Amino acid sequence: MLAAAQPPDEIARLSALAGLGVLDTASEPEFDALAKAAALICGTPIALVSLVDEKRQWFKANVGLTGVSETPRDLAFCAHAILGDSLFEVPDTTVDPRFADNPLVTGAPGIRFYAGAPLRLSSGEKVGTLCVIDHQARKLTDGQREALTHLSAVTAKSLEGRFVVKRLQTALDGSRFNESGLRLVVDNAPSMMAYWDKNLNCVFANRAYERWFGVHSDSIVGINIEELLGPELYELSKQYIAGALAGEVQTFERVIPGTGGINRHSLAYYVPDIVDGEVVGFLVQVSDLSALKHAEQSLQEAQRLGHIGSWEWSPQSDRTVWSAELYRITGRDPALPPPTFAEHSELYTPESWKLLQNAVNRALQLGEPYTLELEFAHPDGTAKWLEARGEARFDTTRSATILRGTVQDITLRRKLVAELAEQHELLRVTLQSIGDAVITTDAQGAVTWLNPVAAQMVGWSSVHAKGRPLDEVFCVVDEESRLPCMSPIDQVIGQGRITEKSSNTVLISRTGKEYDIQTTAAPIRSEADKLLGVVVVFHDVTEQRRQSKEITYRAQHDALTGLVNRAEFDIRLQRALHTAKTKGLVHTLMYIDLDQFKIVNDMCGHAAGDRLLQNVANLLRGVARERDTIARLGGDEFGLLLEHCTYDNAQTVAQQICHRLDDSRFLHDGKRFRISASIGLVPIDTHWKSPIAIMQAADRSCYAAKEAGRNRVHAWFEKDEALLARQCEMQWAARLESAFDEDRFRLYAQRIVPLDGSGGGHHLEVLLRLVESDGTVFPPGAFLPAAERFNLATRIDRLVLRKVVERLAARLNLSAYEMVCVNISGQSIGDRAFHREAIRILSAAGPTVCQRICLEITETVAITNMTEARVFIEQVHRLGVRIALDDFGAGAATFGYLKSLPIDVLKIDGQFVQDLISDPLNEAAMRCFVDMARIMGVKVVAECVETEAIAAHLTQMGVNYGQGYLFHRPEPFDNILI
Numbered sequence: 007m008l009a010a011a012q013p014p015d016e017i018a019r020l021s022a023l024a025g026l027g028v029l030d031t032a033s034e035p036e037f038d039a040l041a042k043a044a045a046l047i048c049g050t051p052i053a054l055v056s057l058v059d060e061k062r063q064w065f066k067a068n069v070g071l072t073g074v075s076e077t078p079r080d081l082a083f084c085a086h087a088i089l090g091d092s093l094f095e096v097p098d099t100t101v102d103p104r105f106a107d108n109p110l111v112t113g114a115p116g117i118r119f120y121a122g123a124p125l126r127l128s129s130g131e132k133v134g135t136l137c138v139i140d141h142q143a144r145k146l147t148d149g150q151r152e153a154l155t156h157l158s159a160v161t162a163k164s165l166e167g168r169f170v171v172k173r174l175q176t177a178l179d180g181s182r183f184n185e186s187g188l189r190l191v192v193d194n195a196p197s198m199m200a201y202w203d204k205n206l207n208c209v210f211a212n213r214a215y216e217r218w219f220g221v222h223s224d225s226i227v228g229i230n231i232e233e234l235l236g237p238e239l240y241e242l243s244k245q246y247i248a249g250a251l252a253g254e255v256q257t258f259e260r261v262i263p264g265t266g267g268i269n270r271h272s273l274a275y276y277v278p279d280i281v282d283g284e285v286v287g288f289l290v291q292v293s294d295l296s297a298l299k300h301a302e303q304s305l306q307e308a309q310r311l312g313h314i315g316s317w318e319w320s321p322q323s324d325r326t327v328w329s330a331e332l333y334r335i336t337g338r339d340p341a342l343p344p345p346t347f348a349e350h351s352e353l354y355t356p357e358s359w360k361l362l363q364n365a366v367n368r369a370l371q372l373g374e375p376y377t378l379e380l381e382f383a384h385p386d387g388t389a390k391w392l393e394a395r396g397e398a399r400f401d402t403t404r405s406a407t408i409l410r411g412t413v414q415d416i417t418l419r420r421k422l423v424a425e426l427a428e429q430h431e432l433l434r435v436t437l438q439s440i441g442d443a444v445i446t447t448d449a450q451g452a453v454t455w456l457n458p459v460a461a462q463m464v465g466w467s468s469v470h471a472k473g474r475p476l477d478e479v480f481c482v483v484d485e486e487s488r489l490p491c492m493s494p495i496d497q498v499i500g501q502g503r504i505t506e507k508s509s510n511t512v513l514i515s516r517t518g519k520e521y522d523i524q525t526t527a528a529p530i531r532s533e534a535d536k537l538l539g540v541v542v543v544f545h546d547v548t549e550q551r552r553q554s555k556e557i558t559y560r561a562q563h564d565a566l567t568g569l570v571n572r573a574e575f576d577i578r579l580q581r582a583l584h585t586a587k588t589k590g591l592v593h594t595l596m597y598i599d600l601d602q603f604k605i606v607n608d609m610c611g612h613a614a615g616d617r618l619l620q621n622v623a624n625l626l627r628g629v630a631r632e633r634d635t636i637a638r639l640g641g642d643e644f645g646l647l648l649e650h651c652t653y654d655n656a657q658t659v660a661q662q663i664c665h666r667l668d669d670s671r672f673l674h675d676g677k678r679f680r681i682s683a684s685i686g687l688v689p690i691d692t693h694w695k696s697p698i699a700i701m702q703a704a705d706r707s708c709y710a711a712k713e714a715g716r717n718r719v720h721a722w723f724e725k726d727e728a729l730l731a732r733q734c735e736m737q738w739a740a741r742l743e744s745a746f747d748e749d750r751f752r753l754y755a756q757r758i759v760p761l762d763g764s765g766g767g768h769h770l771e772v773l774l775r776l777v778e779s780d781g782t783v784f785p786p787g788a789f790l791p792a793a794e795r796f797n798l799a800t801r802i803d804r805l806v807l808r809k810v811v812e813r814l815a816a817r818l819n820l821s822a823y824e825m826v827c828v829n830i831s832g833q834s835i836g837d838r839a840f841h842r843e844a845i846r847i848l849s850a851a852g853p854t855v856c857q858r859i860c861l862e863i864t865e866t867v868a869i870t871n872m873t874e875a876r877v878f879i880e881q882v883h884r885l886g887v888r889i890a891l892d893d894f895g896a897g898a899a900t901f902g903y904l905k906s907l908p909i910d911v912l913k914i915d916g917q918f919v920q921d922l923i924s925d926p927l928n929e930a931a932m933r934c935f936v937d938m939a940r941i942m943g944v945k946v947v948a949e950c951v952e953t954e955a956i957a958a959h960l961t962q963m964g965v966n967y968g969q970g971y972l973f974h975r976p977e978p979f980d981n982i983l984i
Contacts, residue, residue, distance in 0.1 A: 010082070020060055022133060028066060040161050044153075047153045053137070054069070054136075055135075056084040058079060060079070063076060063079055063085065066134075092124075105117075123136050123158035129530075167197055170194070196214065197294070199290065199291050208226050219234070239263075274293075276290055314331065314412050314414045315330075320409075322407075335415050354381065358382065361378055362380060370409065395411045398410075441459065442459065444542070448539045455468060455472070456471050484510060505528070525543070570638075583697055592653075593649050596645065597701075598645070598663065599642065599709075599712060601716040602681055619638070625666055656687055660685045667682050684709075684717065686708030687704075687707060738788075738792035746801065752777055753806065761967060772826060776788070794832070799834065828861055831867070841881065861888070864891075865915075890910065894935065909942075912947070919970075922959055945967065946964075946967070951972050
């Protein structure tokens, strides 16, 4: 006999076993149930929960070994089993030299077969086994081995859970509840634990509540138990809560619904906390008995359906004896005689009958016992499976005198084994598919285990990595510096706790492949708080980090040009101003506005305009330094932040940009366009209060450059007259916004009079005034330039058109009005959104109103936006609206474009009217305009008529209408309407 060697960690193992406090304790139902489940699944008469002490093995649970509680360690099979990590199996002890002469083999209990799975604690020590024993030689199936291994893991957890409960009970009995002292214990317990005061409010809860209810344990503290359990579960628990508050320990089983639709079968203990004879609260421990309950139910079902039947058969007389249980198992009428051996062919399928014949022949001839699984047809029509065992007895002449055996219905067991095999396969596939990589080490930082994902990422197999330093297998560097990162071992030891997820780290595989990873490391500690090792969990975030960088890049850059966008530019400008104030550094801001972009965009389309913006962005990249920031601020506006650059040097750079743009030509579809820019230049120094003030100054400087002739640089300086004018416009923009909010725009009107004295309805031109809060009335010339500059003109046009239509639609009799003229700005003519809004307003008003409205478009606007103007005119014409060309004669190329516009009224600019009598050129031009209008079939209106002489002269020339102070001074529109 060969005694087992001592494990390398024998001292720690014995200490861990003693620390469990389980040796020589009374039997407990959960451990007995685990042993019974092992015996049932493995089909053995004996199953033990064996704990290997210094000189003995002691049985915490014992099935089938009556009257024995321990054996010497030297004889123990379990002493061999705890030397390995996996299941230890001896198919036939009589042929194994280690056990052939063992007294437990040669004598009682006659061990012929042994299989034991080590009981491994969370700290790694193997304190014993869950083992099965048979009197016959045999082998476990793969499914039985897997099941026995899982049951041993459940047994080990039960031992640890028992220890935690006992330790917690001791702490409660000895003193008032001390949360900090018990937190480590309860948070690592597999059971749910919580303490509730006498008002049923939670004082503490362990982390198991996260697994059971899906809520963090910290969030449970302070809430009432009814809120946690819910109305139904609370109602079922009220009697036990009342019992605990009455000072009585409560124990009961309950099915608790959990997260994900999982129901857990639980065993609950309510232990009252009694201080000075008064219950001040109670401790709740709820253990998950689902696995144990499943095994218990399987055992109960097997006990009901799987009684063992016995038989004897005499080969000489072919006489058979059956037990009553065997009749029940086979469904045969007990009143009938047992079948002969030949009649057994009627019970089994042909394949099983053949197996039984061969096994019986070998038993009779060679003395070999047999164990077979046979399929038979039950009289109720169902197919069932039996486990048939048999062995022969011989006389002194070696002749078989009798064959004896047992039969057990294993139909359920086979089904369970099949299901277990399916679950095992599912578990295997699941483990292979887990996305997180896991590496464990010992206390010295040597690798002890890798999961498949980790092995694939680090390029090391688990076998080759085991025992190597973690830094050799898990090579991680900083993403930017490429320097090695601190080892997870050092982080855990230094902080003594779980480290936060690290970011910006790169794993370099053994194969050279790189992965962006996020990592968490946690200590592995013993019950005595000794560091046993570290577990490192990491996963591949390469794609997520790439997407994050892309999102960040897109959030900071303009999609069209690739330049920094306005938001990021503002951040860098803020940083530059801060360094200027705190460190005295010198920076300069350049604000760039393209001069001819709108022409390219209108004539060639937006795609060409986009290409032009990309060309300008590349030109700016060629001029700027690498450290400078170039941004597209919006539309055709760019910003250039020149850091550590003097004002004089910045002016040189700005002039260089102007020269390069002026020398370049943009080509599209055979057309060449000259490109230029207006640039505002502002120094960034300590006198600026904010980046907004700097940007405003740069914008005003750029506008001043544009008004001074374009293609030039305007350098900002204090008391700049051009900038002051620009600032005045900006103030007007703010006042206009207030006027919109406070509805301070007022409609005025001026009559348009027929010069030939004919009757007909009234002709009016609607004019606009802005009334300040103090009652001051401003004409449009005071605020419209600012409105056009800051893109507010279209809003004003929508407001005016809507108000005019509303007033006309409210009149019961519109026959008194022939024509009401409403001015439309150039911005509105070029804005398709305004087109849609105007058409909607006019369409809703109806034809009666539309036939009295005439929209006035200035000649310059019509020429500049010829395509958009024609589209708009055609749309409103279809609604019955007329079009007047205003300020005619003030623009260029008048006659070339006039014939292309489908207008109804021609309004002559006042500069030709005021000096009509004294200036022959004006008279010649006026006659030309009138003749052309007559040929085109449109009416002519002369503006700025202020004397009777001019009115008479216009009448003699054939002008249809006159408008001016001679006839009518503007007054509120509502005063004119009837």
